[in-house]
Amino acid sequence: MEQSAYKPGEHPNLPPPSNTVGPIAWVRANLISSPTNIVLTVLSIWFLYEIIPATLEWAFMDAAFTGESRDECRAKAGGACWAFIGERFNLFTYGFYPADERWRIDLAFVLLCVALLPVLWDRCPFRKYGLYFACAFPFISGWLLLGGFGLMPVDTDEFGGFMLTLVIGVTGITFSLPIGIILALGRQSDMPIVRVFSIWFIEFFRGVPLITLLFVASTMLNYFLPTGTTFDLLLRVLIMVTLFASAYMAEVIRGGLQALPRGQYEAADSMGLKYWTSMRLIILPQALKISIPGIVNTFIGLYKDTTLVIIIGLLDPLGVGRSSLADTKWTGLSNEMYLFVAIFFFISCFGMSRYSLYLEKKLATGYER
Amino acid sequence: MNESANKSNGNPEREIVIVIRKMHKWYGQFHVLKDINLNVERGEKIVICGPSGSGKSTLIRCINRLEEHQDGEIIVDGTELTNDLKNVELVRREVGMVFQHFNLFPHLTVLDNCTLAPIWVRKEPREEAEATAMEYLERVKIPDQANKFPGQLSGGQQQRVAIARSLCMKPRVMLFDEPTSALDPEMIKEVLDVMIELAKGGMTMLCVTHEMGFAKTVADRVIFMDEGEIIEQNKPHEFFDNPQHDRTKLFLSQILNH
Numbered sequence: 151m152e153q154s155a156y157k158p159g160e161h162p163n164l165p166p167p168s169n170t171v172g173p174i175a176w177v178r179a180n181l182i183s184s185p186t187n188i189v190l191t192v193l194s195i196w197f198l199y200e201i202i203p204a205t206l207e208w209a210f211m212d213a214a215f216t217g218e219s220r221d222e223c224r225a226k227a228g229g230a231c232w233a234f235i236g237e238r239f240n241l242f243t244y245g246f247y248p249a250d251e252r253w254r255i256d257l258a259f260v261l262l263c264v265a266l267l268p269v270l271w272d273r274c275p276f277r278k279y280g281l282y283f284a285c286a287f288p289f290i291s292g293w294l295l296l297g298g299f300g301l302m303p304v305d306t307d308e309f310g311g312f313m314l315t316l317v318i319g320v321t322g323i324t325f326s327l328p329i330g331i332i333l334a335l336g337r338q339s340d341m342p343i344v345r346v347f348s349i350w351f352i353e354f355f356r357g358v359p360l361i362t363l364l365f366v367a368s369t370m371l372n373y374f375l376p377t378g379t380t381f382d383l384l385l386r387v388l389i390m391v392t393l394f395a396s397a398y399m400a401e402v403i404r405g406g407l408q409a410l411p412r413g414q415y416e417a418a419d420s421m422g423l424k425y426w427t428s429m430r431l432i433i434l435p436q437a438l439k440i441s442i443p444g445i446v447n448t449f450i451g452l453y454k455d456t457t458l459v460i461i462i463g464l465l466d467p468l469g470v471g472r473s474s475l476a477d478t479k480w481t482g483l484s485n486e487m488y489l490f491v492a493i494f495f496f497i498s499c500f501g502m503s504r505y506s507l508y509l510e511k512k513l514a515t516g517y518e519r
Numbered sequence: 520m521n522e523s524a525n526k527s528n529g530n531p532e533r534e535i536v537i538v539i540r541k542m543h544k545w546y547g548q549f550h551v552l553k554d555i556n557l558n559v560e561r562g563e564k565i566v567i568c569g570p571s572g573s574g575k576s577t578l579i580r581c582i583n584r585l586e587e588h589q590d591g592e593i594i595v596d597g598t599e600l601t602n603d604l605k606n607v608e609l610v611r612r613e614v615g616m617v618f619q620h621f622n623l624f625p626h627l628t629v630l631d632n633c634t635l636a637p638i639w640v641r642k643e644p645r646e647e648a649e650a651t652a653m654e655y656l657e658r659v660k661i662p663d664q665a666n667k668f669p670g671q672l673s674g675g676q677q678q679r680v681a682i683a684r685s686l687c688m689k690p691r692v693m694l695f696d697e698p699t700s701a702l703d704p705e706m707i708k709e710v711l712d713v714m715i716e717l718a719k720g721g722m723t724m725l726c727v728t729h730e731m732g733f734a735k736t737v738a739d740r741v742i743f744m745d746e747g748e749i750i751e752q753n754k755p756h757e758f759f760d761n762p763q764h765d766r767t768k769l770f771l772s773q774i775l776n777h
């Protein structure tokens with residue numbers, strides 16, 4: 151038997167061997183650890199080599215950034231024609247919102263960021279007041295966007311572009327979470343009426359395609375509503391999108407509720423906590439934490455589903471893009487248009503996804519055994 | 520009947536905290552508790568033992584209505600447990616419970632675990648609740664862990680936090696459901712020591728456990744259950760040295776010779 155260099159009980163803590171740390175070790179462990187791994191690495195490098203230079207060439211080196219029409223672009227360069235996006239940028243952003251009033255959208259956007267800060271960041275200075283502001287934000291932004299009370303009224307027909315996406319997305323996200331929580335709790339309720347209502351609500355809205363709901367919102371509701379009532383189309387769409395997302399949200403949260411050990415409910419009960427107190431302080435914080443990936447998944451789905459409103463004639467960015475392509479000056483530039491819109495959506499959704507990862511890390515407490 | 524229920528078995532002048540009379544419970548068709556009659560005096564320490572599945576947990580969970588009984592009555596500190604939510608909340612306030620798997624709230628620190636119920640149920644101001652909590656954490660010998668999360672503690676420490684958490688509500692009765700059976704052997708003693716201290720302080724305790732040493736040191740009465748019935752109850756030394764019933768003998772021989 152080999153003799154240890156140290157006496158029993160006197161072994162010091164040593165650093166790990168040098169071939170298990172550092173960049174070379176990383177490459178060895180991650181890129182060339184096995185024959186399959188080597189093949190995958192080589193294939194990936196080849197793939198990137200084929201894709202990246204060509205894309206860069208098209209998007210930047212060989213692209214035209216100025217010009218009055220597609221033909222002018224083509225005369226300058228063979229790649230992308232970003233002049234198209236440049237000329238239509240305001241339309242993509244604001245839709246048909248009156249040009250003189252667009253500052254209101256900019257302001258609402260800035261306020262949105264201000265309102266999000268205390269909601270998303272728990273160590274934000276003056277968080278308490280920030281949260282009050284966040285609660286007031288829907289009303290402030292509603293006033294800014296719609297006008298009235300001293301501002302020029304703007305009809306919702308004139309909403310469009312990214313601004314429309316944000317209006318629908320933010321409204322849907324804000325309201326679908328609380329409604330989803332209520333539905334999820336309702337589905338577990340001891341009261342039969344509450345439970346049956348929740349189940350049917352969820353099953354109905356989850357079982358019907360969103361497009362159908364949007365059609366119902368745009369046409370059929372007119373039959374049900376008393377004649378002469380005007381009920382804003384955008385408002386109907388907001389309600390449908392929110393209810394649709396709420397149904398999904400409810401199921402995601404129910405999953406989280408069921409994943410909690412029964413002992414958590416029992417401990418809360420055994421201390422004499424009332425139902426809503428134990429939900430608010432014990433059950434929901436844990437259930438929502440478990441559900442974060444699913445919740446954010448639903449948010450992202452909702453956000454991207456806003457593009458469906460094009461079907462009932464609302465002009466979201468894709469709608470703006472399509473109508474712009476119909477302009478004879480810019481026909482045939484669909485690559486640029488779809489790429490531009492895709493980048494917008496990707497940035498928003500990627501942001502949400504990263505935030506959810508951050509949140510999961512932050513909420514992790516200790517190690518589960 | 521009423522007469523005897525309000526008096527203790529051997530000690531007529533002591534106050535009765537828990538009265539269980541002709542109590543039955545079913546899980547669906549399964550008759551899990553059969554005709555349970557039990558009076559618990561203030562300050563009495565009762566150890567409940569019996570084979571797995573005999574209904575021990577169900578019995579003590581009926582006392583704070585984590586489980587509902589279907590027949591007979593349970594009166595805790597003068598409040599009868601019925602469907603009336605008010606009564607249930609009243610009883611739960613006065614009855615602390617410690618679980619086999621601790622059931623601490625993993626998203627709250629140890630201190631917040633301890634202050635939650637006093638703040639939200641007893642409406643104590645936070646400072647007061649925290650002072651009380653620190654006092655009890657001191658008593659279970661882990662004041663230095665107050666700001667950690669439960670997941671960062673050992674099992675024995677977690678169970679001691681769970682005991683402190685219950686005590687912060689200043690309960691009149693403590694229920695323990697196998698508090699040491701999920702623990703590694705070296706941690707059992709630290710939890711039992713805390714429970715022995717508590718017993719010395721005069722707490723009324725109902726304790727489901729197979730720690731016979733504990734039963735011998737602190738119990739006033741040992742109850743043996745099998746198949747949903749109380750088969751035998753006696754003072755600890757009588758119970759261990761001179762069991763009456765065959766099933767008790769069998770059970771004792773099994774747990775003492777393992």
Ligand SMILES: Nc1ncnc2c1ncn2[C@@H]1O[C@H](COP(=O)(O)OP(=O)(O)O)[C@@H](O)[C@H]1O
Pocket residue numbers: 546549551569570571572573574575576577578
């Ligand atoms: N929620 C339940 N539904 C149906 N049967 C149950 C339930 N909980 C416990 N039981 C059954 O009741 C019996 C007694 O359980 P329990 O009180 O946990 O026993 P013990 O604690 O003595 O081991 C067991 O046979 C168990 O399977």
Ligand SMILES: [Mg+2]
Pocket residue numbers: 575576577696697
């Ligand atoms: Mg049990």
